[in-house]
Amino acid sequence: xxxxxxxxxxxxxxxxxxxxxxxxxxxxxxxxxxxxxxxxxxxxxxxxxxxxxxxxxxxxxxxxxxxxxxxxxxxxxxxxxxxxxxxxxxxxxxxxxxxxxxxxxxxxxxxxxxxxxxxxxxxxxxxxxxxxxxxxxxxxxxxxxxxxxxxxxxxxxxxxxxxxxxxxxxxxxxxxxxxxxxxxxxxxxxxxxxxxxxxxxxxxxxxxxxxxxxxxxxxxxxxxxxxxxxxxxxxxxxxxxxxxxxxxxxxxxxxxxxxxxxxxxxxxxxxxxxxxxxxxxx
Amino acid sequence: xxxxxxxxxxxxxxxxxxxxxxxxxxxxxxxxxxxxxxxxxxxxxxxxxxxxxxxxxxxxxxxxxxxxxxxxxxxxxxxxxxxxxxxxxxxxxxxxxxxxxxxxxxxxxxxxxxxxxxxxxxxxxxxxxxxxxxxxxxxxxxxxxxxxxxxxxxxxxxxxxxxxxxxxxxxxxxxxxxxxxxxxxxxxxxxxxxxxxxxxxxxxxxxxxxxxxxxxxxxxxxxxxxxxxxxxxxxxxxxxxxxxxxxxxxxxxxxxxxxxxxxxxxxxxxxxxxxxxxxxxxxxxxxxxxxxxxxxxxxxxxxxxxxxxxxxxxxxxxxxxxxxxxxxxxxxxxxxxxxxxxxxxxxxxxxxxxxxxxxxxxxxxxxxxxxxxxxxxxxxxxxxxxxxxxxxxxxxxxxxxxxxxxxxxxxxxxxxxxxxxxxxxxxxxxxxxxxxxxxxxxxxxxxxxxxxxxxxxxxxxxxxxxxxxxxxxxxxxxxxxxxxxxxxxxxxxxxxxxxxxxxxxxxxxxxxxxxxxxxxxxxxxxxxxxxxxxxxxxxxxxxxxxxxxxxxxxxxxxxxxxxxxxxxxxx
Numbered sequence: 036x037x038x039x040x041x042x043x044x045x046x047x048x049x050x051x052x053x054x055x056x057x058x059x060x061x062x063x064x065x066x067x068x069x070x071x072x073x074x075x076x077x078x079x080x081x082x083x084x085x086x087x088x089x090x091x092x093x094x095x096x097x098x099x100x101x102x103x104x105x106x107x108x109x110x111x112x113x114x115x116x117x118x119x120x121x122x123x124x125x126x127x128x129x130x131x132x133x134x135x136x137x138x139x140x141x142x143x144x145x146x147x148x149x150x151x152x153x154x155x156x157x158x159x160x161x162x163x164x165x166x167x168x169x170x171x172x173x174x175x176x177x178x179x180x181x182x183x184x185x186x187x188x189x190x191x192x193x194x195x196x197x198x199x200x201x202x203x204x205x206x207x208x209x210x211x212x213x214x215x216x217x218x219x220x221x222x223x224x225x226x227x228x229x230x231x232x233x234x235x236x237x238x239x240x241x242x243x244x245x246x247x248x249x250x251x252x253x254x255x256x257x258x259x260x261x262x263x264x265x266x267x268x269x270x271x272x273x274x275x276x277x278x279x280x281x282x283x284x285x286x287x288x289x290x291x292x293x294x295x296x297x298x299x300x301x302x303x304x305x306x307x308x309x310x311x312x313x314x315x316x317x
Numbered sequence: 318x319x320x321x322x323x324x325x326x327x328x329x330x331x332x333x334x335x336x337x338x339x340x341x342x343x344x345x346x347x348x349x350x351x352x353x354x355x356x357x358x359x360x361x362x363x364x365x366x367x368x369x370x371x372x373x374x375x376x377x378x379x380x381x382x383x384x385x386x387x388x389x390x391x392x393x394x395x396x397x398x399x400x401x402x403x404x405x406x407x408x409x410x411x412x413x414x415x416x417x418x419x420x421x422x423x424x425x426x427x428x429x430x431x432x433x434x435x436x437x438x439x440x441x442x443x444x445x446x447x448x449x450x451x452x453x454x455x456x457x458x459x460x461x462x463x464x465x466x467x468x469x470x471x472x473x474x475x476x477x478x479x480x481x482x483x484x485x486x487x488x489x490x491x492x493x494x495x496x497x498x499x500x501x502x503x504x505x506x507x508x509x510x511x512x513x514x515x516x517x518x519x520x521x522x523x524x525x526x527x528x529x530x531x532x533x534x535x536x537x538x539x540x541x542x543x544x545x546x547x548x549x550x551x552x553x554x555x556x557x558x559x560x561x562x563x564x565x566x567x568x569x570x571x572x573x574x575x576x577x578x579x580x581x582x583x584x585x586x587x588x589x590x591x592x593x594x595x596x597x598x599x600x601x602x603x604x605x606x607x608x609x610x611x612x613x614x615x616x617x618x619x620x621x622x623x624x625x626x627x628x629x630x631x632x633x634x635x636x637x638x639x640x641x642x643x644x645x646x647x648x649x650x651x652x653x654x655x656x657x658x659x660x661x662x663x664x665x666x667x668x669x670x671x672x673x674x675x676x677x678x679x680x681x682x683x684x685x686x687x688x689x690x691x692x693x694x695x696x697x698x699x700x701x702x703x704x705x706x707x708x709x710x711x712x713x714x715x716x717x718x719x720x721x722x723x724x725x726x727x728x729x730x731x732x733x734x735x736x737x738x739x740x741x742x743x744x745x746x747x748x749x750x751x752x753x754x755x756x757x758x759x760x761x762x763x764x765x766x767x768x769x770x771x772x773x774x775x776x777x778x779x780x781x782x783x784x785x786x787x788x789x790x791x792x793x794x795x796x797x798x799x800x801x802x803x804x805x806x807x808x809x810x811x812x813x814x815x816x817x818x819x820x821x822x823x824x825x826x827x828x829x830x831x832x833x834x835x836x837x838x839x840x841x842x843x844x845x846x847x848x849x850x851x852x853x854x855x856x857x858x859x860x861x862x863x864x865x866x867x868x869x870x871x872x873x874x875x876x877x878x879x880x881x882x883x884x885x886x887x888x
Contacts, residue, residue: 046744078725080569083736091735091744096725098572099735099745100565101595107562111569111577112725114527114553119573119726140558294548300526301574301724303551310522310689313546317508317518317687 039068041094048092050085055206055232055243059153060089062209063122066216072120079122080109082134084160086126086153103133106141106150113146116301117289120220121148128158131167131187138189142196142225147287149219149226152189153206155234156241163237173240189229190268190280194261199285200226201264205250205277206233207243218279224287231275246275253278320350320375322496323382324452325399326444327368328391330361333441337389338369340445340466342509342680344454345373349503353378353792354680355869360534360618366394373498377684379646379792383871387451387494389444391427408494410447412440423492430484439481446485453497456486507684512789513677515647515687516580516606516670517542519654521550524693525604526575529555529566534618535674536580536608560585564592568601572734574697574724576658580606583625584614586632593667594633599734600712600720600759602661602668604654609673611867620867621675623788623840627848629669630817638664638762641817643671645774645791647681649814655690660769662696664762665722671816673840675869676789700728710741714754718761763818770815772823777802777809782883783828785858786838787813787846790870794838797875804876806883813846821853828856834883837861838875 042064050056067077074094081087083102090097100108105123113121130138130152141150156173158164163176167187174181193201200222204212212230219226231250233243249272257279258264264281289295297303326337335356345352354371372382384404390396390411403409403421412427425447431440446459454462459482467475517539520528530540544554557563563579570577581589586607596603609625611617629641640660644650650672657668698721700706709730713720720741725732733743738755740746774791776798786794791812801808811827828835828850835858837847842865847858862878864870 049745075729075731076726078573088745091733094731096732097734097743098569098599098725099737100568100599101591101736104561104565104592104595107557107565108569108572110555110562111527111529111566111571112573113569114555114566115570115573115575115577116726136558137562140562292553294551295553297551300551300553300570303526305524305693306550307689307691309550310524313521313549314518314687314689317510317514317683 037068037071037073039064041074042067044092044094046092049088051236053235054085055155055234056085056089056153058206058209059151059212059230059232060092062212062216063089064093065209065213066220069213069217070220077120077122078112079124080105080112081124082126082129084126084129086124087129089124103129103137105129106134106137109148110141110144110146113148113289114300116299117147117295118299122220123148123150125150125152127152127154127156127166127168131189139192139196142193142198144288145199145225145285146289147223147225149216149228151216152227152229153232154189154229155232155238157234157238159234159237170240176237188268189227191265193227194264194268194281198227198281199224199283200279201268201281202226202228202279203277204228204230205246206230207246208250208277211252211277215279222282224285249273249275250277251275257282259283320496320498321372321378321382322386322498323370323372323384324387324389324448325368325370325385325402326389326391326448327366327395327399329363330358330365330367331363332391333438334367334369334391336466337441337445337448338371340462341448342371343465344449344462344499345371346505346509346682348499349505350375350498351377351506351682352680353381355381355675356678357868358619366398368395368399379681380796380872381869383873386496387448389448391440391444406495408451408492410451410489410492423489425488427485430488431481433484434481435477439478442478442481443485443488446482447489449499450486450489451492451494453500459483459486507682508686509680510647510683511538511678511680512647512650512672513538514542515650516654516672516677517546518687519651520578520658521546521552522651522687522689523655523658524576525578525658526551527553527555527567527570527577528579529557529563529577530579530581531557531560531563531585533582533585535610535677536582536585536606538677539580539606539608560588561592564589564603564605565595567603568592568596568599571601571603572599572725574727576662578604578606578658580608582608582610583612583628586625586629590632594637595736596667597633597637597639597759598736598738600665602665604657604661604668604670606670606672608677609671611865617867619674621673621789621840621869622865622867623673623790624845624865625671626787626816626841626845629671630849636756637759638666638766639817640666640668640766641671642668642814643788643816644676644814645788645812647683648685650676651687653814659694664766665719666762666766671788673789696722698723700730703730706730711743712739712741712755712758714741714758716761717765718758767818767820770818770820772820773811773813773815773827775809775811775827778811778827780807780809781832782806782808782834782836782879784808784810784836784838784875784879785846785850787816790838790840793870793872793875796872797879800872800876801879804880806879808879819849819853824850825854825856828854833859835859836879837863838870840864840870
């Protein structure tokens with residue numbers, strides 16, 4: 036097993052003390068170590084936001100990209116090299132707002148990678164506006180009269196689009212979250228973990244204590260039917276389930292392309308005669 | 318005597334005009350002629366008006382001709398729309414009940430003849446065979462030509478078409494046309510290739526491995542050609558959910574180590590400008606083809622334009638280096654695409670190729686076959702190129718501004734990249750010093766990039782009158798300059814392929830001089846290249862021929878414009 040300390044870095048985090056991102060970062064390091072993936076064999080791709088800064092605060096290969104665009108960027112990387120281990124760090128605004136279209140179509144493609152949505156139900160980096168997952172009626176620095184739209188339910192959308200692995204985690208339960216990340220990475224196909232986390236600076240409703248009172252860990256077996264999964268994805272209120280909401284076997288995108296069996300695009304040697312044959316066929 | 322004639326076939330979308338066009342183009346090419354054909358169509362699947370126009374010559378031709386010698390009107394509207402383009406001794410064959418004593422207008426009932434065979438869908442074959450007959454093709458050749466055209470169709474389809482063809486051929490037996498090129502056959506001069514195919518083959522020859530795109534006219538045909546090569550080469554073509562996803566996929570793929578590209582039109586490029594900046598600040602090589610069409614917004618979807626030059630040179634925030642090229646021929650479309658990929662990786666910058674509907678949809682005879690590269694120079698750093706991979710810095714400061722580029726997960730070197738301003742290690746910085754240093758580092762590539770730029774192609778650049786343009790109008794500008802010289806006007810031309818970084822020194826040398834007429838020939842309303850030349854060299858253009866109606870520039874239009882303003886001083 037890889038020593039978890041290898042993921043540590045001297046770079047100081049830019050997060051507020053008590054931020055849920057610390058728990059998620061720890062769970063990521065723990066899961067990678069447990070899966071025996073060293074820093075040089077992991078590629079972490081992120082969008083923009085407090086969540087998207089995560090890979091800067093650990094030792095890894097990383098691409099901190101644009102707001103909302105982590106998934107298409109990760110898609111391109113995975114198409115070029117299907118052997119890459121890819122984790123994506125995104126937030127509720129980054130993934131479900133700016134990147135909503137990419138989120139939907141990335142699920143349809145079913146590339147073998149894991150998406151972690153740090154869902155604190157608020158915009159942190161831009162100082163406290165409502166996010167797509169903010170509760171109806173929530174008062175924010177911008178929505179001073181309360182949010183007047185209904186919240187976006189990422190796991191439900193993922194289930195509706197046919198995702199094969201959908202989970203919900205909690206930053207305040209890092210051991211459980213590490214386990215979820217390990218399971219998600221072991222899954223052959225696209226996996227989503229929607230991670231509830233507090234925002235200590237801007238979300239005064241969904242605090243660490245608020246979550247702690249409500250979350251409960253799902254027991255085995257993991258649901259493999261939508262009938263069983265949907266009620267869990269919708270359960271939100273006095274009790275909120277964490278764990279794998281749904282898992283079924285699927286064929287991932289690059290496995291659906293026969294010629295990629297000969298190796299990833301990046302691994303194939305340039306073949307001048309194959310190119311000349313095509314030019315001669317004109 | 319030189320044979321140089323133009324044939325035009327017009328009708329509604331859905332009447333199979335492009336099929337007739339490709340059949341006649343193949344027949345002329347196979348008979349050993351040069352040709353240049355344009356397709357003109359509306360943004361619709363049925364109805365409206367479309368035409369195929371082909372110039373056939375025994376000498377190389379690089380521009381369309383504005384005077385039509387043979388007009389095939391599949392409906393009366395075609396004649397009404399194009400009668401002013403006819404040469405004095407033109408022949409028109411038209412599907413109409415009206416007959417006139419005028420022998421130049423010959424009624425051929427394409428549709429009724431087709432119905433005799435079975436269905437009106439054969440009317441395009443009737444028209445094609447009538448053309449073959451008028452152009453002097455022997456009746457025996459019909460079978461060979463049709464077999465080739467319908468090689469993938471059933472025996473019944475071929476037989477019905479052959480029957481239709483024989484009737485069409487017979488229908489004009491009594492009619493004679495002044496040119497009979499197909500009566501004399503020589504060896505083919507080369508393959509028939511459209512601009513879109515030349516660019517796709519250029520990408521394949523450059524070892525492009527991922528092309529991500531969102532469908533948009535007139536760029537889509539490039540991706541269709543590439544898609545046909547997927548699997549034969551390690552090349553994947555992915556249709557993205559939008560242009561934003563497309564360019565980010567390209568950046569992701571390039572970051573992971575393969576050459577990657579996208580193609581779009583101006584509207585799609587608008588959505589890609591965010592990604593263009595990402596490629597710039599992360600120094601990720603990418604190639605973007607902007608297949609120009611008139612805009613803004615939806616504009617004229619199926620027409621041609623050169624209105625995006627200013628846009629692509631300035632697109633995205635702040636200053637960063639990029640290359641911009643515009644091909645003006647099949648050879649340039651291929652070679653510039655190959656060069657784009659190579660320069661993108663050498664300098665780790667975005668490269669934009671400006672094509673347009675006219676260039677991409679036009680058919681030409683390719684005389685010199687395309688050649689594959691022996692090797693591909695990738696400019697990628699592996700662990701064994703480094704003293705200590707653990708100390709690898711993706712954005713290491715160098716005199717050239719170019720840092721060794723390693724690939725993620727390819728060794729012990731960790732690759733850290735951020736769209737935030739960053740230090741040499743790729744991590745975020747907001748400090749004053751490193752920010753300035755990094756902007757300077759990226760722009761430090763410019764002198765060497767400028768050295769890569771070729772001066773514009775020129776013909777009689779010493780002349781008093783200079784026609785100046787860029788990209789796809791090259792053929793028309795060159796032909797116009799030759800015609801004007803023949804008529805006694807001291808004329809030359811300068812046509813750019815390499816546009817940015819702007820080769821100011823070589824352009825200044827070509828343009829300087831007293832009392833010169835500098836004519837900007839462009840397909841935009843403001844002479845965008847003229848503006849760049851003025852800003853970069855201080856030399857102002859004096860006249861312009863600007864056409865932005867979405868239709869290609871014809872040599873004669875340039876000639877007429879110049880002659881209306883210039884006096885013959887040396888002839």
